[in-house]
Amino acid sequence: DAGVTQSPTHLIKTRGQQVTLRCSPKSGHDTVSWYQQALGQGPQFIFQYYEEEERQRGNFPDRFSGHQFPNYSSELNVNALLLGDSALYLCASSSGTGNEKLLFGSGTQLSVL
Amino acid sequence: KQEVTQIPAALSVPEGENLVLNCSFTDSAIYNLQWFRQDPGKGLTSLLLIQSSQREQTSGRLNASLDKSSGRSTLYIAASQPGDSATYLCAVDPRGSQGNLIFGKGTKLSVKP
Numbered sequence: 001d002a003g004v005t006q007s008p009t010h011l012i013k014t015r016g017q018q019v020t021l022r023c024s025p026k027s028g029h030d031t032v033s034w035y036q037q038a039l040g041q042g043p044q045f046i047f048q049y050y051e052e053e054e055r056q057r058g059n060f061p062d063r064f065s066g067h068q069f070p071n072y073s074s075e076l077n078v079n080a081l082l083l084g085d086s087a088l089y090l091c092a093s094s095s096g097t098g099n100e101k102l103l104f105g106s107g108t109q110l111s112v113l
Numbered sequence: 114k115q116e117v118t119q120i121p122a123a124l125s126v127p128e129g130e131n132l133v134l135n136c137s138f139t140d141s142a143i144y145n146l147q148w149f150r151q152d153p154g155k156g157l158t159s160l161l162l163i164q165s166s167q168r169e170q171t172s173g174r175l176n177a178s179l180d181k182s183s184g185r186s187t188l189y190i191a192a193s194q195p196g197d198s199a200t201y202l203c204a205v206d207p208r209g210s211q212g213n214l215i216f217g218k219g220t221k222l223s224v225k226p
Contacts, residue, residue: 004156033212042117042202042216043157056212090156094211099145101159102211109154 002026004093004105012111013081021076021108025093029103031055032074034066035090037107043090049074078110086112115140117205119217126193127225134188134220136203141181144209148177148188149202151219157202161188193224 005024013019025032031050035043045058049068068074072093078085088107094100116139126132136146145164149157161170161177163186169178176189186203200221204214 006156031211033214035214040218042204042218043214044216045213048210048212056210058213088154092157092211099162099164099209100211101147101162102157102214103159104149104156106156107154 004091004103006089006091006105006108008108009106010109010111012113014113015081015083017081017112018077018079019081019110021078021089021091021110022073023076023091023093023105024073025091026103029093029095030072031094032068032072033092033094033102034074034076035092036060037088037090039087046076081112083112086110115143115205115207115215117203117215117217119201119203119220121220122218123221123223125223125225128193128195130193130224131189131191132193132222134190134201134203134222136186136188136217138184138186138205138215140207141184143181143205143207145206146177146179146186147204147206147214148175148186149204151200151202153200160201190222193222195224195226198222198224 033048034046037043047057091105148160163179174191200219202219204216
């Protein structure tokens, strides 16, 4: 089992561009959560998808949007990129029940120039 | 608003030493607390999860405790090794949905041979 897979691993964009990040959850997991981790900070919750719907959302602007597909994989889209969007973007999967360890992917390092 | 604080921000110890990492949170209404390990530029690995009804969890050389009433958790690492060098983050789950985890900024641990 490959666990949680994220692509690409690294990405360089310029201000104003749009970017799409991808995540495949662990087999058997149906819930995907996205986090943004700036350098030297803890991860911050962006949103969570379950049954192809956004179930929870953190304090991020509408430039951040997502999607979940019937196979439970997910995409994170960021429009009108800002320099401050440079960060490690982490995807985590779970079965959505309470007391279960969250499984994270290795992340996508996004640099906005 | 729930806030999670980790002290110290960085710690350097000689190999073989026992050590304690601290985590505090402002709102005791949590579902569970997790401790994660993060290697540079990588994703997070869940080490221990403590349910709100539990006092501690152990895994190998790691022991985590939880005192909800005082808003504190500690991660104890016995007989530290250079391979333990990493950043350790704690995170609280307010609702048990495995989504909106609230993280501290982490403690960067360096174990010197």
